[in-house]
Amino acid sequence: MSGGVEGHVVLLGHMYHPEGEQMLAREVRLEILEQPTPEQTAAALRGAAGAFVRYPNRLPAGALEGAAHLRVISTSGRGTDAVDVAAATARGIAVVNNPAFGTVPVAEHTVGVMLALAKRLLPLDRCTHAGEGWPAQQRYPRGELRGKTLGIIGLGNIGEEVARICAQGLRMRVLAYDPYVPASKAERAGAQLIAELVRIWRESDFVSLHAELNAETRGMVGEAELRAMRPHVVLVNTARGPMVKTAALARALREGWIAGAALDVYETEPLAAGHAFEGLENVILTPHTAGLSDEALHGMALSAAGQILQALRGERPPHLVNPQVWR
Numbered sequence: 001m002s003g004g005v006e007g008h009v010v011l012l013g014h015m016y017h018p019e020g021e022q023m024l025a026r027e028v029r030l031e032i033l034e035q036p037t038p039e040q041t042a043a044a045l046r047g048a049a050g051a052f053v054r055y056p057n058r059l060p061a062g063a064l065e066g067a068a069h070l071r072v073i074s075t076s077g078r079g080t081d082a083v084d085v086a087a088a089t090a091r092g093i094a095v096v097n098n099p100a101f102g103t104v105p106v107a108e109h110t111v112g113v114m115l116a117l118a119k120r121l122l123p124l125d126r127c128t129h130a131g132e133g134w135p136a137q138q139r140y141p142r143g144e145l146r147g148k149t150l151g152i153i154g155l156g157n158i159g160e161e162v163a164r165i166c167a168q169g170l171r172m173r174v175l176a177y178d179p180y181v182p183a184s185k186a187e188r189a190g191a192q193l194i195a196e197l198v199r200i201w202r203e204s205d206f207v208s209l210h211a212e213l214n215a216e217t218r219g220m221v222g223e224a225e226l227r228a229m230r231p232h233v234v235l236v237n238t239a240r241g242p243m244v245k246t247a248a249l250a251r252a253l254r255e256g257w258i259a260g261a262a263l264d265v266y267e268t269e270p271l272a273a274g275h276a277f278e279g280l281e282n283v284i285l286t287p288h289t290a291g292l293s294d295e296a297l298h299g300m301a302l303s304a305a306g307q308i309l310q311a312l313r314g315e316r317p318p319h320l321v322n323p324q325v326w327r
Contacts (some may be wrong), residue, residue, distance in 0.1 A: 007049025007069060009308060012036060012057035016076060016292070020301025027309055042066055050074070050308045053082050055288070056269060061087035072311035074304040077291060078102055080321055081213055081240070088322065094311050095321040098303040100157060102291030106238050107161035109290035111170075113262035114206055116284060117234050118143045123281055149173045151204030152191065153220075154211030154239065155181045162208060163189035175200060178211070201228035206236065213240035221245065226252040233258040238290045241266035250276035253283055264290040
């Protein structure tokens with residue numbers, strides 16, 4: 001790689017904050033494709049030195065076939081499932097992500113929806129707006145989080161922060177399942193690391209998913225797991241949609257296998273009209289925005305732009321997903 005910045009950078013979708021685009025535009029020629037077709041993406045990448053991809057846009061292997069000059073791809077945030085990392089690695093293209101910025105907003109969102117469901121805030125708000133405040137008191141009983149058991153799957157940065165808030169701030173009992181972290185990490189957050197996943201389903205009052213999406217976790221919450229939960233359980237998914245089987249969860253919510261759910265991610269995104277959860281009062285739906293606080297958006301955009309420029313200068317970026325390419 002040369003010592004300077006050259007070539008042009010293609011953005012598949014705008015960055016989360018304009019300052020990231022401004023940083024790039026000062027040093028490279030910038031091309032922004034808001035909702036490109038696969039053909040438009042492939043054509044733009046033929047002459048590109050760097051690329052940025054923001055979900056729901058994707059960079060599959062086919063899009064990289066003609067990208068002879070591409071040296072670096074940046075994701076918009078932490079997740080890398082929008083990029084075929086194996087294909088990029090095979091072509092010697094560095095892939096970078098932008099971790100840690102979503103830790104606080106996703107953790108706060110998780111706790112917020114747990115409180116909203118336990119306190120029945122949404123139906124109570126609707127009833128009160130409609131002038132039915134007093135009768136709603138009896139229709140929508142409320143619960144407390146203190147003393148309840150939270151089961152966390154995945155004890156990365158976000159899972160650990162959720163565990164800390166709930167154990168230390170809300171005085172909940174926290175069980176964590178993650179076979180890839182030491183027990184000391186759970187202990188620092190006030191959680192108990194457990195070896196058997198089935199204990200999450202059987203013992204939890206709230207279940208929160210914070211694992212990576214991979215072959216091990218895809219479809220991990222289906223009919224058997226939902227039936228193993230108790231009827232008052234609330235399920236929260238701010239990780240990745242395909243970890244939960246939509247049809248099974250919708251049936252569980254309609255038939256009362258569990259009490260409620262809060263979803264920020266879905267098997268198919270964006271969630272279209274006529275979806276499986278339409279009309280259910282016991283589910284909170286948000287459009288994959290849990291990690292998008294103003295602070296996080298700004299930080300992720302600057303991180304993505306900075307790492308693209310670093311790679312094009314020949315400087316090793318700090319968050320390489322495929323470090324073997326750099327070696």
